[in-house]
């Protein structure tokens with residue numbers, strides 16, 4: 001694993017390196033940092049910070065590169081965007097218009113995908129713990145498929161399908177026991193992980209599925225983890241799936257579809273971005289001659305580099321003598337949780353051209369939340385930032401806003417979508433009063449016994 005998740009190892013890429021690797025971003029002498037064709041200071045002037053920004057043109061470009069790579073490899077691969085990475089309707093609309101279907105992991109995501117206009121026949125439902133209600137929802141809407149992750153879930157789904165008078169098209173998600181070489185918290189294909197069906201039991205379970213009422217076994221699915229940088233784990237996992245297809249077919253059972261999962265990594269720091277061409281090649285080599293429909297479910301690769309988080313320095317705080325100062329931002333772990341959850345490294349770039357050329361210094365970049373883990377970077381080498389300086393925290397389009405919370409009673413940040421030179425607010429900043437809108441104070445507390 002490279003150093004995505006380490007805030008300590010190696011030298012930070014320079015501002016110039018960060019910009020060179022991100023064609024959608026550029027630094028202009030007057031406008032400062034520009035995303036697509038929108039000066040980010042204009043967004044921050046209008047809405048304040050913290051504010052999320054998604055780039056529609058960038059999303060389209062990434063989708064086109066991914067689908068082009070599959071086509072160029074001679075593959076007809078359906079792309080189902082992993083909605084968990086970014087579930088905003090505008091993001092789903094942009095990708096849906098390019099032809100993306102959806103991979104969902106809850107009834108909520110299923111409804112979001114449909115609300116964004118993604119047809120049910122392009123939606124696949126994955127996840128280790130679907131409730132009866134979620135199964136019913138999926139069956140009633142006749143979605144493309146449910147990926148089943150255990151024998152227990154298969155029995156439950158059969159009962160629910162029979163009760164609804166429907167047939168569930170399913171794939172069995174196998175756990176191939178392959179190390180994806182990623183962070184322990186986001187690896188999903190190892191024997192000890194909760195995901196998927198143990199490989200050795202999958203063929204028998206497939207045969208069982210074929211005789212269960214209300215179930216049509218349509219194929220197999222595999223997803224070994226997220227932020228995967230090397231192709232070798234994919235090759236290993238796909239080779240195991242191909243072997244399973246042969247075993248199942250030898251039992252005279254049909255396998256119509258293989259869901260190859262997501263997981264392709266991006267470059268946050270020094271990593272080499274996962275190349276769609278290499279993934280296409282891995283799929284072609286291992287699964288290309290089985291005559292099945294092929295699908296992938298990327299999230300991070302499509303959305304990650306298409307988003308960023310704008311923030312302002314509240315103040316600089318001097319630390320102990322001889323230690324770096326703290327740069328306290330108005331964004332925090334409740335907005336972007338990845339650094340505190342996984343020690344993830346995100347590039348930080350000043351918005352102002354003047355700040356961008358200030359002398360470099362070592363700082364700790366932190367948020368105002370009451371946790372020492374509320375840190376965007378330890379010992380970061382950044383141009384000197386002043387009180388009131390604005391920054392963009394990069395590559396935050398996947399697993400960013402979707403993972404935010406209102407911890408410390410911090411309202412959810414505003415969201416904007418840029419598209420070339422135009423920009424629109426796609427979610428207003430949450431109003432403070434709405435933080436307690438759902439709270440119900442029992443009457444007895446409002447009118448204590450004996451009171452009025």
Ligand SMILES: Cc1ncc(COP(=O)(O)O)c(C=O)c1O
Pocket residue numbers: 082085103126127188223225226227261262263264297298299300301398
């Ligand atoms: C079943 C499944 N599919 C797709 C994804 C998307 O992963 P990524 O965003 O790494 O492409 C995930 C998340 O790891 C997942 O659990």
Ligand SMILES: N[C@@H](CCCC[NH3+])C(=O)O
Pocket residue numbers: 084186226227338342398399
């Ligand atoms: N939330 C993780 C990715 C989880 C992938 C979902 N299975 C991250 O930010 O890196």
